[in-house]
Amino acid sequence: MKLLTHNMLSCHIKGVKNGYPFKIDPVKIEEMDADYDPDFLRHIYPRLEWPALREAAQVMGEPNLPEEVTESMLQNDEEFLRHFHHALLELILEEGALVCPETGRRFPVHKGVPNLLLHEDEV
Amino acid sequence: MFSKPKAGVATRHLFVGNCGPAVGLSEIKVKAYFESIGAQAVTFPASERGPSSHVFVTFKDTAEAEAKLAALNGKPIAELGDRRLVIKFAGKKSDELDSKVASKPVHRDASACGIAGLGLHTDFVSLEEEQGLIAEVEAGHWETLARRRVKHYGYQFHYVSRNVDITKPMGLLPPLAHKIASRLEELLDCSFDQLTVNEYEAGVGLSAHVDTHSAFTGPIVSLSLAGPCVMEFRREAEREALFLPPRSLLVMADEARYAWHHYIPHRRSDTMNGCVIPRAAKRVSFTFRKVRGYPCNCSWPGSCDSQGGGMPPTRMALAAQGDSPGAAFNSSSTATEERTRQQSRDVVCQQHDERQCARSFVANEQDPADRCTSHELQPGLGEFHFSPGSxxxxxxxxxxxxxxxxxxxxxxxxxxxxxxxxxxxxxxxxxxxxxxxxxxxxxxxxxxxxxxxxxxxxxxxxxxxxxxxxxxxxxxxxxxxxxxxxxxxxxxxxxxxxxxxxxxxxxxxxxxxxxxxxxxxxxxxxxxxxxxxxxxxxxxxxxxxxxxxxxxxxxxxxxxxxxxxxxxxxxxxxQPGKLAKWEPIGEGTQSGGGDYFVPWHVPFHRVEAAAAAARTQGAKSFAQQDGGPFAQPSEQSLSPEAAAAGALNIDGSPACTLHSGRRELVHEASELSKTPGPLAESAPARGDVSALDLDCANASAQVGQVFPDGRVDTVKGTVVFKRYYHxxxxxxxxxxxxxxxxxxxxxxxxxxxxxxxxxxxx
The missing domain is CATH 3.40.50.150 (Vaccinia Virus protein VP39)
Incomplete structure (x- = not known):
């Protein structure tokens, strides 16, 4: 599971108000090369919740994302874009768990695939 | 084929884990690295389950492999992104086989092999005839196979279907070959109308096979010319080896022809009772056969394609089918291409082992979505009537x-x-x-x-x-x-x-x-x-x-x-006709539409079918009667009703899911654990049973999962599951x-x- 995906996920247990973002409990993190495409980063940026990505990236071993992102950074700050790219697409949570920030419910991640099925009493 | 060696046995092959495409190291990179440290071969395991996370590396000898293991195991390798490798010795099956055969005597006399129907006539042709035969076939078109070239007379042999088209005779054999065939007829009291000439270079062998039963009748004979070889024969655990000198005639009849695999190992020299006999630069074989044109009814159904046995499809057949969903999953695929692929698949089917094909593709017949050129499109609007209902x-x-x-x-x-x-x-x-x-x-x-x-x-x-x-x-x-x-x-x-x-x-x-x-x-x-x-x-x-x-x-x-x-x-x-075959649930709706069970057929040879059947004793015994791939000894007999119905319900009960992976069975506390012995262990290797993994880890995470009913359809050779559709x-x-x-x-x-x-x- 990539942090791009993590950024889109939210705990969907019935009644949970603050289910975003999942906390990450990593057991095994893998790195996978992805083609660097700054245009993709510029397009995807507005779709992201930046603080959630930044926080998750820190947990996953990419501490270099800034708190604020400006338009000029997106346009021509190569160093920033490389870190952004790395955090978004190249860090893979292979084994571990996603933890609901409100209830503490753990959703296991196995072989890179999170299991987000709910129990009967959660729907 | 690599395998786990006996504990403590050093070999020249190393298993190298945490290494390979699955962990982000490309094959090229891995190969280049190991070759740079002296590896003779780097083998990536063939897997249907995506890229591998290990490779096998072969060194010159055991000592070198031992040294590399000691030097590299567990240490970060800079050339491989500082990855720490897990290294163990690996066995190699062919080595073991080779050594087994080498240690077994190579016979000069066919009768010493103890295989019924096997014969060898030395000096069957003269030196002049040998040269004449080779010269006679030299000109004209040769078909190039992966490692040898071949030529056919009388009838063309199709390697994709492993059969001949009996409607297309190509005329008489060339004169000298015809003369030899006449001599054969006198010797063996039967006729020959098909000749395949194979030309092998040194080092090239012949893969193990039984000649397709339905293609040829009577004995199969093969004349070895120009060079010698050792041909090996195997049936289950038995192995025999026979030296074929030049100008000798090998005769395979009865059990030797129908039940034993024969093959020539790919190697440059044969070892015979301690002596090394180099293969000649060229060996030419003339194989004479008689085309059959009707189903085989031999006493060896296990290897008989007419009786549901026989060999899995050839690599060529698989290639012709486009049997790789990954390859087919291509953004440029069009509906037309898919249709063409399907058609070519059907053609292949008709050509070869009909019974096996019927099994392989019956699901396509049944489930419209399979045949369709688009996603889950399904043809079929039959007659249907609805009344107020659910x-x-x-x-x-x-x-x-x-x-x-x-x-x-x-x-x-x-x-x-x-x-x-x-x-x-x-x-x-x-x-x-x-x-x-x-x-x-x-x-x-x-x-x-x-x-x-x-x-x-x-x-x-x-x-x-x-x-x-x-x-x-x-x-x-x-x-x-x-x-x-x-x-x-x-x-x-x-x-x-x-x-x-x-x-x-x-x-x-x-x-x-x-x-x-x-x-x-x-x-x-x-x-x-x-x-x-x-x-x-x-x-x-x-x-x-x-x-x-x-x-x-x-x-x-x-x-x-x-x-x-x-x-x-x-x-x-x-398309009309399909809806009528689906099972309405309840009474349908006034407005049309409604709820149906739509079958999904899994052919017996699929691992999913074996796993499903493994859950029930009933399926086991029924499959055994059918001689299907789950066949195994069982005391249980079927009720006449069930036999008459041609189908048997599988009582699906245990909560457990299936996915490909290691061969292991994990039982959840369920009825499954009462079943003595996992059937999968005894299922023959026709399906990819080694990939079977019943793993309850997933299931336990799910809520209230129950198993669907499955049903064995012995006519179609499938396990049928019902899927709910609205x-x-x-x-x-x-x-x-x-x-x-x-x-x-x-x-x-x-x-x-x-x-x-x-x-x-x-």
């Missing part, structure tokens, strides 16, 4: 009539929800989890309408593919971020394999991911997504209320202006969209037996 159906009619659905006024939502959940758990989730591998292997066509929709989305769009199955749409828009999800953990797993670097030949998918999730409870934040795909999923939802709930989920996760494509099977089918009438899907708050119906169309809508978030 609770759910009444609600549907109401929804259609009112335009707006009001489920709460229609029925008790809690009760309906529980019943719906149970239906889907049993007849959708459970089934797909079992058939995942087989289902996935049949899903690769890219539906043009889906492509069109995907191409209409903005650059770098974020899309949820809800019910993504094997993830076949992931590669259509590589610039997009696609979040696939499936309710079936096993289907999700098939999709996740696409994400691994080097998965088959596909382009990398660095912006896709897969999750196990329920479309009724999507785990995405509200308003996050530009698009949603929901292809052939909604028709598996069994109540109106739940269908509306799913649409509401799709709407929730879309951003304003975001669009979703939703497709479902239509009641109005393009077929949609014209306008029904539209009205569901109208009943979903916060969206508008952007478009609605019918395409190839599916109703489709594009809905847009307001």
């Amino acid at each position: 609770h759910d159906a009444q609600c549907d009619s109401a929804a259609v009539q009112h335009g707006k659905a009001q489920p709460d006024q229609q029925h008790d939502s809690t009760a309906s929800s529980a019943a719906g959940q149970q239906m889907e758990s049993r007849y959708v989730h459970g089934v797909y989890d079992i058939i995942a591998g087989h289902f996935s292997a049949t899903r690769y066509a890219i539906w043009p309408k889906v492509r069109e929709f995907l191409e209409s989305l903005p650059p770098a769009a974020v899309l949820a593919d809800v019910g993504c199955g094997n993830g076949k749409y992931f590669g259509v828009r590589p610039d997009m971020a696609i979040l696939g999800s499936d309710r079936s953990p096993n289907l999700a797993e098939t999709a996740s394999k696409r994400l691994l670097p080097g998965y088959r030949t596909e382009q990398p998918l660095p912006r896709c991911d897969v999750a196990v999730a329920d479309g009724l409870h999507l785990p995405y934040r509200t308003g996050a997504l530009d698009g949603v795909l929901c292809i052939a999923v909604l028709h598996h939802i069994s109540t109106l209320e739940r269908r509306l709930a799913m649409l509401a989920q799709l709407a929730r996760v879309l951003r304003g202006g975001g669009r979703a494509l939703v497709t479902v099977w239509a009641s109005e089918q393009e 077929l949609f009438d014209r306008g029904e899907l539209d009205s569901l969209v109208h009943g979903t708050p916060g969206v508008r119906l952007a478009s609605s169309f019918y395409d190839k037996s599916n109703w489709c809508v594009i809905l847009q978030k307001l």
Whole structure:
């Protein structure tokens, strides 16, 4: 599971108000090369919740994302874009768990695939 | 074939773990590194389950392999991104076989082999005849195979089907060969009308095979010319070796012809009783056979293609079928290409082992979705009659009539929800989890309408593919971020394999991911997504209320202006005949449409079928009677009723899921654990039983999962599962969209037996 995906996920247990973002409990993190495409980063940026990505990236071993992102950074700050790219697409949570920030419910991640099925009493 | 060596035995082969495409190290990189440290060969394990995370490395000798193991094991390797390798000795099967055979005597006299029907006549032709025969066939067209060239007279032998076309005789054998054939007829008292000439270079052998029973009758004889070789014979655990000197005639009749595999090892010299005999630069064999033209009725059904036994399809046959879903999963695939592929597959089928083909492809016959050129399109509008019926159906009619659905006024939502959940758990989730591998292997066509929709989305769009199955749409828009999800953990797993670097030949998918999730409870934040795909999923939802709930989920996760494509099977089918074969549930609905069980056939040779059958004693005994691949000794006999019906219910009960992986069986506390001994262990190797893994880890995470009923169909040679479908009438899907708050119906169309809508978030 990539942090791009993590950024889109939210705990969907019935009644949970603050289910975003999942906390990450990593057991095994893998790195996978992805083609660097700054245009993709510029397009995807507005779709992201930046603080959630930044926080998750820190947990996953990419501490270099800034708190604020400006338009000029997106346009021509190569160093920033490389870190952004790395955090978004190249860090893979292979084994571990996603933890609901409100209830503490753990959703296991196995072989890179999170299991987000709910129990009967959660729907 | 590498294997685990005996404990403590050093070999010249090393197993190197944590290394390979699955951990991000390309084959080229790995190969280059090991070659740089003196490896003679680097072998990547062939796997149907995506890229591997280990390789086998062969060194010159055991000492060198030992030294490398000591030097490299567990240490970070700079050339391989500082990865720490796990290194062990590996055995190699062929080495073991070679040494076994080498230690066994090589006979000069066929009778010493003790194989009934095997004979060897030395100096059967003179030196002049030898040269004359070779010269006679030299000119003209030769067919080039992987490692040797061949030429046919009398009838063409087709390697794809391993058979001859008896309707196309090519005339008499050339004069000298004809003369030899006449001599053979005198000797053996039977005729020969087909000649295959094989030319082997030194080092080239012949793969183990039994000549197709249905292709040829009588003895098969082979004249060795120009050079010697040692031919080996095997039947189960037995091995024999026979020296074939030049100008000798090998005769294989009866058991030797029908039951024993014969082969020539690929090697440059043969060792015979301590002496090394180099192979000649060239060896030419003249194999004389008599074409049959009718089914074989021999006493060795296990190796007889006419009697359900025989060999798996050839590599060439598989290649001709395009039997790699990965290769077929290609964004440029068109419907026409898929159709062509299907047709060529059918042709191959008719040509070879009919019985086996009937098994392999019966599911295609049965399940329309298989045959179709597009996603889950299914032909067939037979005669059907509906009358007022199920609770759910009444609600549907109401929804259609009112335009707006009001489920709460229609029925008790809690009760309906529980019943719906149970239906889907049993007849959708459970089934797909079992058939995942087989289902996935049949899903690769890219539906043009889906492509069109995907191409209409903005650059770098974020899309949820809800019910993504094997993830076949992931590669259509590589610039997009696609979040696939499936309710079936096993289907999700098939999709996740696409994400691994080097998965088959596909382009990398660095912006896709897969999750196990329920479309009724999507785990995405509200308003996050530009698009949603929901292809052939909604028709598996069994109540109106739940269908509306799913649409509401799709709407929730879309951003304003975001669009979703939703497709479902239509009641109005393009091709007649199929609907009548499906099993209506309840009484149908007034408005048409309604609920059906649609069968999914898994051919016996698939591992999924073996696993399903493994759950019941009944299937075991029945399969045994059938001589099918699950056959094993069993005391249990069938009731005459069941035998008469030609089908037997599998009592599906244990909660446990299946996915490919290691060979192990894990039992949950269930009836399964009462079954003595896992059947899979004893199932023959025709299916990929070694890939069987009943693993309850996934199942235990699921709520109230129950196993679907499966049924053994001995006529078709399949295990049949029922899948729940709600077929949609014209306008029904539209009205569901109208009943979903916060969206508008952007478009609605019918395409190839599916109703489709594009809905847009307001």
